[in-house]
Every structure is written in structure tokens, then in C-alpha cells.
Amino acid sequence: MKVAHAVEAVKAIGLLRTRGVTDPRKPLETLRTIKESQVFGPQATSVRHSARVTPDAPALVDERGELTYRQLDEQSTAIARGLRAAGITQGTVIGVLCRDHRGLILTMVAAGKLGVRVALMNTGFAKPQFAAVCEREHVEAMLHDSEFLGLLDALPPELPRYLTWVDEGTEIPEGEQSLDDLIAANSTEPLPNPSKPGGFIILTSGTTGLPKGAPRSKTSPLATAQLVDLLPFPKGGTQVIVSPIFHSTGLATWLVGATLGNKVVLRRRFDAEATLKMIADNKAEMLVAVPTMLHRMTELPAEVRAAYDLSSLKSIVLAGSALSPELSTKAAEVFGPVVYNLYGSTECAVATVASPQDLALAPGTVGRAPITCEVRLYDDDGKRVTDVGVTARIFIRSGAPFEGYTDGRHKQIIDGYMSSGDVGHFEEHGLLMVDGRDDDMIVSGGENVFPQEVENLLLERPDVFDAAVVGVDDAEFGKRLRAFVVAEPGHSPDADEIKAHVKENLARYKVPREVVFLDDLPRNTTGKLLRRVLVEYDVKA
Known part of the structure; x- marks a missing residue:
């Protein structure tokens, strides 16, 4: 097994060359980049590399305009100098509370140059969560957007803070500096290298409890190989990223894009039509989004979509939450065969990727494992499951696992494979289908039910815009299903008819006992359903 893994690692290195991540014509640059990655980490290394190779190429576009790789490199150095002068040095942990824009990118790159650890905060935090995470992660300074000034009341007043x-019209608090202030006041002369990378902490996008911190001190080149193996990244081209960069997918795709010298187009808040305009205006080849965003884009009137030239678009990369079979099929009809479904987690990194061809064979599939990754299924007793169509727990072997949660816990590991926390099965073509979260399964009258199957059926209906199904306590059956439905605009679905539709297509015990209509479903920033909110929803109110 070890020999097979070593052979695959060698193949991955070759793949990096063929995909343009490394250039055999520039061996010294490749060696320099590898060496720098050991001290700067991926964020600063990617930008420094592209600033040397293509300094005047556009690196980033946001609402403030465009920055080249040279400008990203120089401005991040000035910021690093300003932070160092304030006592933020190697080993310090800084919190970063930003939407997607240059301030977030500049901060991450500056931190890499200092050997400072970055804790990426969720922009959807409530004040108690924010304060608790900052305390747990030992945050010693906060870099944040002005819209979050109210949240910072939860932190000690003496904690240093900088506006990103x-x-x-925002009134800047007395004494607080912005990144622009640091850029204007400091030299762009290179700093001494840190002795080791500071790394970063990505918070899990879990839908209950306090998000766990998944730290990574460094990133293996194999992680890049996993992404470029089955995803068609442009080189020297353009990516639009609307998936939040403080989560794994947005961050990983930006890092690969920066390494390849791509122009990355960002927007602080998602808007479906504005995203089409970003693609058209920048002739983008790749869009990175979460399924709920793609859903909003497919729901735009046909005449609105037709107003934008999307002929440059070669791939729509989705991750962060489940892609329903219905959305998978509809997106292919609207945008063509360009949808790629990426499955993984903050802890496990990449697990599988579904190509447009895979999604045509099995709508909603998460596909196959890329190079250096493997996926296995195990039952509750730890025995491997290989039969087609049999649902079991999903475990992943990846070249880029995390280092254990910052609270000391870890994921279950069997035979070197880490639990993803999901359950799924392999269909007849060998493609992985995710059936739901392991802890979402309910037992109703002695029968195991995964709500996602019922949700997918409801989403196929033309009168349903969005749907969620949860288990609630029941005196007779232990648990029963309750469906929450958002009606398609212009439609008024009937609760009894919805129940009859489920009964016609699924087993009787999978029929929701109640159907509740809502204006919208509660989701987090990556589009994951907040099931606990629905479980606790007061139907009588």
C-alpha cells in the first residue's frame, strides 16, 4: 500500500507540471517556490511566485478596482511591516472578519510573510459565538470590515484592531487604523523570512453548536494536485469566486488561481444577476459558488440571463452543501455541461469531484476521488462496505488532512481513512452518492430515514423553490418527518398533495406527517441547511 501511495504521489507531481502549476523550463523558480512554501505558507507563497513570474498581470478585481500581482505583493509587505511594528509578530494569532475583497487577500498574504497564524472568522457570527471563538483560538488582534464594528464590542477593548x-459614511473609531493607512505609512522593502509558516485556522461550517477550528500549519503540494486533477482551472485566465473565501472551497480555489497567475474577481455580497455580469465583463472561464447561489442564478428569468455573454464560461465549481439531482439537471440545461460538483470537508480537504459527464450519468453525484485521494465506506462496526447501492459511512484518505481540532478532538479514523461525517453509497457506475449527514438520519417506527432523499424528491416539483425535511419527536413512532417548503413564485402548493406525491414515489414511512410553508429556509454562508433551527421551529407560532 505504501508503494502504491508513493507512486501516486510521483504521478501527482507530474500532473502539477502538465497543468501548469510548475514550469519545467524554470527549475530554479520551482525550487524557490517550494522552499518559500516551507516558511511563508500557501497564501504568501502563491502571490510571491506570481509577482515574480507575471508581476503586471491582473491578480484581483473587487468593487474598488484591479490590483496586479506586483501590487498585491508590495501592499501586503507594507501591511506586514505595519503589523510587525505594532507587535504582531511570528506566532501571534490574528482574527480576520472579512467579506470577499482585497482586504481579506492582503491580510492573509501579510500574515504569511510574518509567520502569523490567521483565524478566519465567519461573517454570519452572532456576538456570543464570535467572542467564544476568539477566546478559544487565542486571538491577539482583529482585522475586520467596518460593518462588523458592532461585533467587536464582544472583545476586550485593549485588543488591537484594524479595518480591512x-x-x-462609516465613522472610524478613534485610533483605529485601516489597511490603507498601513500601506501609506510603510515601506515595501522585503521583510526577514519567518522561521516557519504561521498557518491558518478554518472554522467548520457546522450547523449546530460552536464551530470547531481546523488548523493547517502548511499545505502539501498534493492538495493542489487534487484540485487541478479533475477541475479545469485556467492558467493566466480569469476566475469569479462568489463562494466565501473564509471557508475551504473559496480559499483553496483562490490559492490555486493565484499560483496559476489568474485574475480572481470578487464581490462582497452575492447577487445572482451581478454574478452573471462579472462573468461576462471579465470573460471568466471559471465560477466558484455554492449550490444555493447557482439555484438563484438558474431561477433568473431567461431574458435576464440572455443579456449576458457567458460563452467564456468553461466550468462552474460547486461545493459547500448538497447539490440536488434536480438542480444538477437544471443547471446543465441553463448553462450547458459545465457544472463540477466538489465534495470534501474542512477536515478532510478534497474527497471527490463529479464532472459534467458524471452528473449526466447520475444527477447529484459527487463523483470520483482525484489523484492521491481515496474514498471507502464502512458500516457501524467498522467493516468495509463495497456492495453497490448499500448506504454506509463515508471515510476519506487525503494527502491534506487537518491536524485535529483546536479544542483537542479529532475525527474517527479507520485504516488511515478519516470520517467525513456523511453517509452515502456507490451507484452502478462507481460514482459516490451522498445520502446525508450521519447524524441527520432518524428512526421512525423502526425504519431508518435520511431526510435528503425526501428533500430531493420535493425539489423536483415545479411548484417548489426550496425544501427541507427534518425529524421531530413523536410519542408513537419516536420520530416523524416534518417538511418545510418554500413555494416557487407564482405557485401555491397544497400540503396534502405534497404528501400524496411523496407517498406515490417513496415508502410510506418516508411521508412527512406535516408540511410547513415558509418564505425562506435558514442556511449558513456555504448554503448548508440549519436543521437545528427547523427542528426547534415553533409550528404553532
């Missing part, structure tokens, strides 16, 4: 984005 200032909304028009």
Missing part, C-alpha cells in the same frame, strides 16, 4: 474595508 471601510463602508462609505
Whole structure:
């Protein structure tokens, strides 16, 4: 087994060359980049590399305009100098509370140059969560957008803080500096290298409890190989990223894009039509989004979509939450065979990728494992499951696992494979289908039910815009299903008819006992359903 893994690692290195991540014509640059990655980490290394190779190429576009790789490199150095002068040095942990824009990118690159650890905060935090995470992760300074000034009341007043984005009309607190202030006041002369990378902490996008911190001190080149193996990244081209960069997918795709010298187009808040305009205006080849965003884009009127030239678009990369079979099929009809479904987790990194061809064979599939990754199924007793169509727990072997949660816990590991926390099965073509979260399964009258199957059926209906199914306590059956439905605009679905539809297509015990209509479903920033909110929803109210 070890020999097979070594052979695959060698193949991955060859893949990096064929995909343009490394250039055999520039061996010294490749060696320099590898060496720098050992001290700067991936964020600063990617930008420094592209600043040397293509300094005047556009690196980033946001609402403030465009920055080249040279400008990203120089401005991040000035910021690093300003932070160092304030006592933020190697080993310090800084919190970063930003939407997607240059301030977030500049901060991450500056931190890499200092050997400072970055804790990426969720922009959807409530004040108690924010304060608790900052305390647990030992945050010693906070870099944040001005819109989050109210959240910072939860932190000690003496904690240093810097503004990464200032909304028009915002009154800046006395004594607080912005990144622009640091850039204007400091030299762009290179700093001494840190002795080791500071790394970063990505918070899990879990839908209950306090998000766990998944730290990574460094990133293996194999992680890049996993992404470029089955995803068609442009080289020297353009990516639009609307998936939040403080989560794994947005961050990983930006890192690969920066390494390849791509122009990355960002927007602080998602808007379906504005995203089409970003693609058209920048002739983008790749869009990175979460399924709920793609859903909003497919729901735009046909005449609105037709107003934008999307002929440059070669791939729509989705991750962060489940892609329903219905959305998979509809997106292919609307945008063509360009949808790629990426499955993984903050802890396990990449697990599988579904190509447009895979999604045509099995709508909603998460596909196959890329190079250096493997997926296995195990039952509750730890025995491997290989039969087609049999649902079991999903375990992943990846070249880029995390280092254990910052609270000391870890994921279950069997035979070197880490639990993803999901359950699924392999269909007849060998493609992985995710049936739901392991802890979402309910037992109703002695029968195991995964709500996602019922949700997918409801989403196929033309009168349903969005749907969620949860288990609630029941005196007779232990648990029963309750469906929450968002009606398609212009439609008024009937609860009894919805129940009859489920009964016609699925087993009787999978029929929701109740159907509740809502204006919208509660989801987090990556589109994951907040099931606990629905479980606790007061139907009588």
C-alpha cells in the first residue's frame, strides 16, 4: 500500500507540471517556490511566485478596482511591516472578519510573510459565538470590515484592531487604523523570512453548536494536485469566486488561481444577476459558488440571463452543501455541461469531484476521488462496505488532512481513512452518492430515514423553490418527518398533495406527517441547511 501511495504521489507531481502549476523550463523558480512554501505558507507563497513570474498581470478585481500581482505583493509587505511594528509578530494569532475583497487577500498574504497564524472568522457570527471563538483560538488582534464594528464590542477593548474595508459614511473609531493607512505609512522593502509558516485556522461550517477550528500549519503540494486533477482551472485566465473565501472551497480555489497567475474577481455580497455580469465583463472561464447561489442564478428569468455573454464560461465549481439531482439537471440545461460538483470537508480537504459527464450519468453525484485521494465506506462496526447501492459511512484518505481540532478532538479514523461525517453509497457506475449527514438520519417506527432523499424528491416539483425535511419527536413512532417548503413564485402548493406525491414515489414511512410553508429556509454562508433551527421551529407560532 505504501508503494502504491508513493507512486501516486510521483504521478501527482507530474500532473502539477502538465497543468501548469510548475514550469519545467524554470527549475530554479520551482525550487524557490517550494522552499518559500516551507516558511511563508500557501497564501504568501502563491502571490510571491506570481509577482515574480507575471508581476503586471491582473491578480484581483473587487468593487474598488484591479490590483496586479506586483501590487498585491508590495501592499501586503507594507501591511506586514505595519503589523510587525505594532507587535504582531511570528506566532501571534490574528482574527480576520472579512467579506470577499482585497482586504481579506492582503491580510492573509501579510500574515504569511510574518509567520502569523490567521483565524478566519465567519461573517454570519452572532456576538456570543464570535467572542467564544476568539477566546478559544487565542486571538491577539482583529482585522475586520467596518460593518462588523458592532461585533467587536464582544472583545476586550485593549485588543488591537484594524479595518480591512471601510463602508462609505462609516465613522472610524478613534485610533483605529485601516489597511490603507498601513500601506501609506510603510515601506515595501522585503521583510526577514519567518522561521516557519504561521498557518491558518478554518472554522467548520457546522450547523449546530460552536464551530470547531481546523488548523493547517502548511499545505502539501498534493492538495493542489487534487484540485487541478479533475477541475479545469485556467492558467493566466480569469476566475469569479462568489463562494466565501473564509471557508475551504473559496480559499483553496483562490490559492490555486493565484499560483496559476489568474485574475480572481470578487464581490462582497452575492447577487445572482451581478454574478452573471462579472462573468461576462471579465470573460471568466471559471465560477466558484455554492449550490444555493447557482439555484438563484438558474431561477433568473431567461431574458435576464440572455443579456449576458457567458460563452467564456468553461466550468462552474460547486461545493459547500448538497447539490440536488434536480438542480444538477437544471443547471446543465441553463448553462450547458459545465457544472463540477466538489465534495470534501474542512477536515478532510478534497474527497471527490463529479464532472459534467458524471452528473449526466447520475444527477447529484459527487463523483470520483482525484489523484492521491481515496474514498471507502464502512458500516457501524467498522467493516468495509463495497456492495453497490448499500448506504454506509463515508471515510476519506487525503494527502491534506487537518491536524485535529483546536479544542483537542479529532475525527474517527479507520485504516488511515478519516470520517467525513456523511453517509452515502456507490451507484452502478462507481460514482459516490451522498445520502446525508450521519447524524441527520432518524428512526421512525423502526425504519431508518435520511431526510435528503425526501428533500430531493420535493425539489423536483415545479411548484417548489426550496425544501427541507427534518425529524421531530413523536410519542408513537419516536420520530416523524416534518417538511418545510418554500413555494416557487407564482405557485401555491397544497400540503396534502405534497404528501400524496411523496407517498406515490417513496415508502410510506418516508411521508412527512406535516408540511410547513415558509418564505425562506435558514442556511449558513456555504448554503448548508440549519436543521437545528427547523427542528426547534415553533409550528404553532
